[in-house]
Amino acid sequence: MVDRKGNGVSFGNVLVKPKGSQSVVAFTHTDNDGKYFLELSETGHLEITFAAMSYKAVSLIILVEENKKYIHNVVLTDEAMTLDEIIIQKEKPVTIKKDTIIFDAKAFAKGNETVVEDLLRRIPGLNISKNGTIKVGNKEVEKVMVEGDDFFEHGYKLLTKNLNASAVDNVEIYKRYSNNRLLKGIENSDKVALNLTLKKDIKTQWFGNMSLGYGVVSENRYEVRTNLMSFRKKVKYYGIGNFNNLGVDAVGDVDYIIRPVNSDGISNIGDTENANKLINLNGFRPNLKDDRTNFNNAELLSLNSIFTVSPKIKVKIMGFFNSDNNTFFRKGIDSYNSGDVSFTNFEDYTLNKKKTIGFGKFDFNYDISKNQMFEYVAKFNHQEDNTKTTLLFNDENTNEKLRENNQLIDQKAVYSNRFENNKVLIFTGRFIAEKTPQEYYNNFFLFQDLLPVGVKANDVRQISENKMQFSGFEAHLLAKKEKGNLLDMRIGIQNRLDVLNSKLEFADDENVINAPEGYNNKVKYNSGDTYFKTKYNHAFGRFAIGANLELHQLFTKLEIREENQSQNPFFINSSILALWEINKTHTIIGSYSYNTTNAKILDIFDGYVLTNYRSFEKGTGEFNQLQSNSLFLNYKFGDWDSKFSSNTSFNYYKNHDFYSTNTLIQPDCSQTEKIIIKNRSMFDLKADVGYLLSSISSIIKIDVNYSKSNYKNIVNNSDLREVKSETLILGPEWKSSFDGFFNYHLGSKWTITEFKTSVINKNTDNISFLDLLFVFNKNLNAEVQTERYYFGNLERQNSKYYFLDLRANYIVTNNKLSFSLSAKNLFDTRTFRQSYISDIVTSKTEYRILPRYVILKMDYRFYKWLSIKIAFLKLPLPLFFAIEIDIDYICAKIF
Numbered sequence: 003m004v005d006r007k008g009n010g011v012s013f014g015n016v017l018v019k020p021k022g023s024q025s026v027v028a029f030t031h032t033d034n035d036g037k038y039f040l041e042l043s044e045t046g047h048l049e050i051t052f053a054a055m056s057y058k059a060v061s062l063i064i065l066v067e068e069n070k071k072y073i074h075n076v077v078l079t080d081e082a083m084t085l086d087e088i089i090i091q092k093e094k095p096v097t098i099k100k101d102t103i104i105f106d107a108k109a110f111a112k113g114n115e116t117v118v119e120d121l122l123r124r125i126p127g128l129n130i131s132k133n134g135t136i137k138v139g140n141k142e143v144e145k146v147m148v149e150g151d152d153f154f155e156h157g158y159k160l161l162t163k164n165l166n167a168s169a170v171d172n173v174e175i176y177k178r179y180s181n182n183r184l185l186k187g188i189e190n191s192d193k194v195a196l197n198l199t200l201k202k203d204i205k206t207q208w209f210g211n212m213s214l215g216y217g218v219v220s221e222n223r224y225e226v227r228t229n230l231m232s233f234r235k236k237v238k239y240y241g242i243g244n245f246n247n248l249g250v251d252a253v254g255d256v257d258y259i260i261r262p263v264n265s266d267g268i269s270n271i272g273d274t275e276n277a278n279k280l281i282n283l284n285g286f287r288p289n290l291k292d293d294r295t296n297f298n299n300a301e302l303l304s305l306n307s308i309f310t311v312s313p314k315i316k317v318k319i320m321g322f323f324n325s326d327n328n329t330f331f332r333k334g335i336d337s338y339n340s341g342d343v344s345f346t347n348f349e350d351y352t353l354n355k356k357k358t359i360g361f362g363k364f365d366f367n368y369d370i371s372k373n374q375m376f377e378y379v380a381k382f383n384h385q386e387d388n389t390k391t392t393l394l395f396n397d398e399n400t401n402e403k404l405r406e407n408n409q410l411i412d413q414k415a416v417y418s419n420r421f422e423n424n425k426v427l428i429f430t431g432r433f434i435a436e437k438t439p440q441e442y443y444n445n446f447f448l449f450q451d452l453l454p455v456g457v458k459a460n461d462v463r464q465i466s467e468n469k470m471q472f473s474g475f476e477a478h479l480l481a482k483k484e485k486g487n488l489l490d491m492r493i494g495i496q497n498r499l500d501v502l503n504s505k506l507e508f509a510d511d512e513n514v515i516n517a518p519e520g521y522n523n524k525v526k527y528n529s530g531d532t533y534f535k536t537k538y539n540h541a542f543g544r545f546a547i548g549a550n551l552e553l554h555q556l557f558t559k560l561e562i563r564e565e566n567q568s569q570n571p572f573f574i575n576s577s578i579l580a581l582w583e584i585n586k587t588h589t590i591i592g593s594y595s596y597n598t599t600n601a602k603i604l605d606i607f608d609g610y611v612l613t614n615y616r617s618f619e620k621g622t623g624e625f626n627q628l629q630s631n632s633l634f635l636n637y638k639f640g641d642w643d644s645k646f647s648s649n650t651s652f653n654y655y656k657n658h659d660f661y662s663t664n665t666l667i668q669p670d671c672s673q674t675e676k677i678i679i680k681n682r683s684m685f686d687l688k689a690d691v692g693y694l695l696s697s698i699s700s701i702i703k704i705d706v707n708y709s710k711s712n713y714k715n716i717v718n719n720s721d722l723r724e725v726k727s728e729t730l731i732l733g734p735e736w737k738s739s740f741d742g743f744f745n746y747h748l749g750s751k752w753t754i755t756e757f758k759t760s761v762i763n764k765n766t767d768n769i770s771f772l773d774l775l776f777v778f779n780k781n782l783n784a785e786v787q788t789e790r791y792y793f794g795n796l797e798r799q800n801s802k803y804y805f806l807d808l809r810a811n812y813i814v815t816n817n818k819l820s821f822s823l824s825a826k827n828l829f830d831t832r833t834f835r836q837s838y839i840s841d842i843v844t845s846k847t848e849y850r851i852l853p854r855y856v857i858l859k860m861d862y863r864f865y866k867w868l869s870i871k872i873a874f875l876k877l878p879l880p881l882f883f884a885i886e887i888d889i890d891y892i893c894a895k896i897f
Contacts, residue, residue, distance in 0.1 A: 013054070021048060139641075149200060156262035181269075190539060212864070302323070335847075352393075363379070428480075435471050447508065606626070630658060664716040767792065774786040788804070
């Protein structure tokens with residue numbers, strides 16, 4: 003496709019329709035040179051149309067025969083159009099505008115989508131994991147916005163798992179996204195973000211939905227899900243409610259909401275700082291969908307607001323409350339085999355955890371001027387967990403109790419100034435305070451060897467608290483040089499104070515009789531870091547090279563039981579990166595880095611702590627800095643819309659010294675001490691390949707992941723033993739994209755794991771699935787989901803498991819009322835066995851699964867449900883908002 007001067011017309015549209023029909027059977031767009039390629043499954047007389055902005059469209063009728071190739075060149079003439087009273091718009095399923103790709107939601111919806119996550123699974127180029135993580139290709143998205151505003155940052159799963167799919171008009175992918183608007187055009191960003199635009203007829207009013215479901219076969223199965231929204235220009239509200247006992251996690255990973263990490267390294271000071279817990283009583287779930295093993299009773303309420311106070315001031319307020327009661331069941335057989343150690347433990351384990359989370363966030367944004375902005379973010383989190391377990395261990399009954407809570411206060415202020423067109427200066431300050439107290443109790447005593455001769459105990463108690471306080475300040479300069487070269491410099495100071503206290507007690511009938519030496523901690527660890535970092539990227543046409551240098555001066559002080567140590571090491575970290583963009587479809591990236599990392603509080607405490615009912619751990623008791631280097635290579639072919647695409651990466655890591663373990667394993671208990679060992683290496687190779695078969699409207703994908711590591715440890719006072727591990731994962735998939743009533747998605751994943759020491763542990767697992775979608779008409783559709791699991795280390799009669807789920811949807815009134823019937827686990831599998839291996843143990847574990855149930859759901863979408871008047875009282879700082887709510891009416895007839 004060229005113009006009259008012979009220049010290629012880029013991003014022109016090429017559409018093919020049967021002669022006399024308006025149904026598009028194939029489409030594509032031209033590249034930068036005006037070239038295009040189409041593979042057609044249709045034959046006969048077809049109409050091919052060439053169109054581009056500012057050019058007159060050209061249509062041709064061609065006769066297409068099977069297994070023949072055709073070349074059609076076309077010259078477009080300029081056309082100036084003046085649209086007066088009539089606007090002609092042609093809807094396209096995909097629109098590309100520089101770094102933005104826009105998908106028309108209704109063009110990809112199949113009719114059975116409930117929430118946004120379901121819709122995104124239909125969009126080509128988007129990969130959604132089973133837990134809801136969204137990737138564009140292999141790159142995870144930074145955030146998912148609604149109408150350009152971000153409610154949840156990296157905790158976008160709260161949005162995508164609850165917002166109704168029918169409200170979405172377009173899905174926009176932003177490439178080279180910048181979190182800070184002043185960095186647009188300066189930073190070399192590879193970040194990706196999504197934006198959801200809503201349908202025009204609902205944006206200016208209150209709207210939402212109420213979904214009610216109850217079990218019609220199984221007793222007491224229910225789900226209530228509601229959204230209430232208003233997205234006006236100056237005030238935006240979004241409320242979420244979710245109550246269910248179907249195993250559905252409506253939050254996703256809550257840490258992504260409370261502790262989001264800014265992956266670009268800009269204003270991310272303190273993002274990775276947190277206080278860890280010593281004991282974690284959680285049910286480790288098998289490799290199944292979470293809603294199969296998650297016996298829950300969840301209550302979620304989230305209220306979120308964005309106020310545009312003035313053209314320069316925007317305020318975001320988020321409130322989040324989550325309560326859940328989880329029950330977990332497990333039976334296990336652990337066979338230990340390492341050198342002279344050989345024994346087997348039997349467990350029958352039931353866990354009940356009640357947790358409540360209250361989280362609040364205040365985000366104040368002030369656009370001081372076109373080139374200056376200020377942001378202040380304050381967060382508060384309070385979480386309480388109460389856990390009880392009933393355990394039958396080697397025919398002995400034991401009960402555990404664990405009370406714990408987390409209190410977090412986090413404040414951050416960022417000032418940005420684009421003082422020149424190509425230079426930005428950013429100042430960031432942050433303060434974090436967090437503590438995690440725990441009280442543990444066990445009524446069964448396994449540690450007789452720790453008591454004096456003749457003394458007996460019944461109970462075990464451990465009281466602990468890990469407190470962390472972080473403060474830091476950083477100045478950051480980014481300067482865009484000639485030809486797009488970027489200079490990145492920062493200087494900063496950080497300080498972290500950790501206080502760890504723990505005490506282990508043995509009791510008899512509530513009376514403390516012993517607190518063994520070496521099983522308590524009183525540690526204070528202060529680590530300060532003054533640093534200078536610089537990075538420079540230089541481009542030579544399609545080739546670019548970057549270098550990074552970091553200078554760190556540490557000031558550390560360690561106090562253990564009132565004995566002080568101090569150390570002030572200086573170290574340098576460095577890296578180099580090269581990028582070669584051969585052309586639009588071929589890119590090669592390589593990097594090498596050398597790093598030194600400082601020890602954390604959980605690496606250096608010197609007293610044993612109880613980490614579960616039969617395991618103790620302790621650190622090294624001294625300062626350490628560990629050195630490592632790494633090599634990364636990546637080759638990328640194609641893009642999201644390419645007929646053939648692949649992404650291959652290779653990582654190699656070399657730890658010159660690393661934390662390993664010295665473990666004493668006994669049938670009743672184990673003790674693990676961290677030690678430092680020289681030389682560990684590991685590498686992994688990942689590759690994914692995708693191919694579009696236009697002739698059958700299907701996509702074939704193959705994922706391959708191979709990793710290998712080599713490290714050393716000590717078990718039961720042995721000499722250093724070498725451990726080699728290998729893992730191979732192979733996963734092919736085949737997914738159709740027909741326009742008709744039927745579509746399918748099938749795939750399989752093989753996982754082969756091997757550990758080599760003096761003995762060899764090997765395991766092979768397989769997961770396969772087949773999903774079928776039937777769209778009978780615009781009002782009725784049905785979906786069938788099947789899964790097969792195979793575990794090579796289990797007995798033959800227990801090595802295979804099958805699952806069947808069904809879902810049917812009937813739309814009574816378009817965009818208003820619909821019904822669905824959902825059936826889970828129709829084969830009524832009640833238990834599920836899985837095998838795990840490591841360098842010292844082979845485990846065969848049985849889990850309890852939610853039994854078969856059938857639930858009937860009704861979803862009602864409402865508009866103009868409430869009329870809410872917002873009045874702002876502008877007062878001197880602090881600024882208060884007064885919200886006057888007038889309920890004009892509540893619909894008398896909701897259904």
